[in-house]
Amino acid sequence: MTTAHPIAPPNFPAPRGACPFAPPPAYEQARREQPVSRVTLWDGSQCWLVTRHADVRSVLRDQRFSADARHPGFPFVTDGRRALANESTSFIRLDDPEHARLRRMLTADFMIKKTEALRPRIQRIVDDFLDRMVAHGAPADLVSEFALPIPSLVICLLLGVDYGDHRYFQERSRVLLHNHSTADEVRQAREELTEYLGRLAEAKRREPDDGIISRLVARGELTDEEVAATCLLLLVAGHETTANMTSLSTLALLRDPAQLARLRAEPALIKPAVEEMLRFLSIVHSGLPRVATEDVQVGGETIRAGEGVLCMISVANRDEEVFEGADRLDIGRESRRHVAFGFGVHQCLGQPLARVELQIAVETLFRRLPRLRLAIPYEDIRFRTEMAIYGVHELPVTW
Numbered sequence: 001m002t003t004a005h006p007i008a009p010p011n012f013p014a015p016r017g018a019c020p021f022a023p024p025p026a027y028e029q030a031r032r033e034q035p036v037s038r039v040t041l042w043d044g045s046q047c048w049l050v051t052r053h054a055d056v057r058s059v060l061r062d063q064r065f066s067a068d069a070r071h072p073g074f075p076f077v078t079d080g081r082r083a084l085a086n087e088s089t090s091f092i093r094l095d096d097p098e099h100a101r102l103r104r105m106l107t108a109d110f111m112i113k114k115t116e117a118l119r120p121r122i123q124r125i126v127d128d129f130l131d132r133m134v135a136h137g138a139p140a141d142l143v144s145e146f147a148l149p150i151p152s153l154v155i156c157l158l159l160g161v162d163y164g165d166h167r168y169f170q171e172r173s174r175v176l177l178h179n180h181s182t183a184d185e186v187r188q189a190r191e192e193l194t195e196y197l198g199r200l201a202e203a204k205r206r207e208p209d210d211g212i213i214s215r216l217v218a219r220g221e222l223t224d225e226e227v228a229a230t231c232l233l234l235l236v237a238g239h240e241t242t243a244n245m246t247s248l249s250t251l252a253l254l255r256d257p258a259q260l261a262r263l264r265a266e267p268a269l270i271k272p273a274v275e276e277m278l279r280f281l282s283i284v285h286s287g288l289p290r291v292a293t294e295d296v297q298v299g300g301e302t303i304r305a306g307e308g309v310l311c312m313i314s315v316a317n318r319d320e321e322v323f324e325g326a327d328r329l330d331i332g333r334e335s336r337r338h339v340a341f342g343f344g345v346h347q348c349l350g351q352p353l354a355r356v357e358l359q360i361a362v363e364t365l366f367r368r369l370p371r372l373r374l375a376i377p378y379e380d381i382r383f384r385t386e387m388a389i390y391g392v393h394e395l396p397v398t399w
């Protein structure tokens with residue numbers, strides 16, 4: 001990027017403000033005053049920060065912006081993320097037509113009709129983990145006993161992975177998503193997970209089941225590496241995100257008794273409530289990275305070919321031009337235009353599944369435990385400021 005300014009642009013990420021649910025105040029200010037602005041990344045390189053809802057959508061749907069991390073100028077928000085650039089063929093970091101070829105093989109598995117049919121099964125899983133948590137007695141950590149195991153078990157069932165191995169893949173996913181992991185740690189975690197999934201694919205070739213891994217292997221169209229990279233993406237994206245949304249949504253509702261009372265009085269509000277919490281909490285806080293392959297005008301600025309962009313979906317989801325009173329949680333509002341799942345060709349593949357899991361988990365939790373409350377002072381809660389996916393590390397609750 002050309003450095004037209006004598007003073008280096010502000011560092012990314014900016015410090016967070018007083019409200020742990022809101023994006024850093026500096027980005028809110030940028031959205032109002034300079035919606036496409038420059039920032040300096042950890043390695044001294046610079047990229048553009050895009051903060052308005054309209055601009056974020058225009059970048060994410062524009063094929064002149066690439067999601068391929070091998071392009072020079074691609075913005076890496078950590079050293080660990082850069083370490084993955086040349087090694088991963090996961091389709092989240094590929095452009096069409098390669099991206100579309102791989103994604104198409106999974107679209108049927110995540111269609112709304114298919115995930116809606118999973119409701120009874122997911123309800124049983126949610127009830128089972130809640131039974132266990134209640135049987136252990138209060139206080140309990142809602143993250144490790146409820147929010148994390150539910151999507152982990154569901155994605156294991158869909159893929160055909162043994163849930164008994166959950167510690168193995170949860171620990172390594174954590175390394176992949178930790179902003180302070182070194183490049184070596186990230187490489188090792190990825191290698192171990194890829195080997196693990198490669199061995200599993202091999203086993204499914206000999207003894208197929210009805211899971212996604214078996215089906216991908218049986219198609220015979222993917223290399224072993226592509227199967228492993230695709231399953232790694234599903235495994236990691238499929239449990240960390242929904243888990244953090246579940247615990248953060250629980251906390252947001254506990255902190256807003258009026259909204260919680262409304263949801264209890266009108267359980268049918270669960271669907272709009274989940275959409276609103278996706279908007280309000282937008283847990284992918286580090287921005288969606290892209291790089292321009294041609295010069296493109298965005299929000300009045302020219303982004304030159306080879307310059308990186310971070311699409312700040314958490315900031316766009318608080319854009320007053322789209323969501324009136326955006327800093328307020330309002331479970332009855334129409335918030336479907338949120339971009340918490342991204343936008344354009346890379347828009348979240350697993351969103352129908354995430355919605356069903358969140359709706360069932362949050363509704364069941366507050367219905368079955370009407371006296372649910374925090375077991376520690378709110379001030380003592382540790383937020384995941386150092387992780388790619390935002391949330392809380394633990395959520396001690398009692399009931």
Ligand code: HEM
Nearest residue numbers: 091092237238241242245288340341342346348349350354
């Ligand atoms: C609340 C939960 C979730 C949130 C907030 C979320 C968010 C996102 C976002 C923002 C993207 C776009 C990334 C980009 O454009 O660079 C994405 C992509 C993706 N997500 Fe999710 N996700 C969630 C749950 C899931 C689940 C449950 C699965 C799988 C079972 C999943 C699988 C994927 C995949 C495969 C992609 C890549 C799509 C592509 O590149 O075409 N996600 N997700």
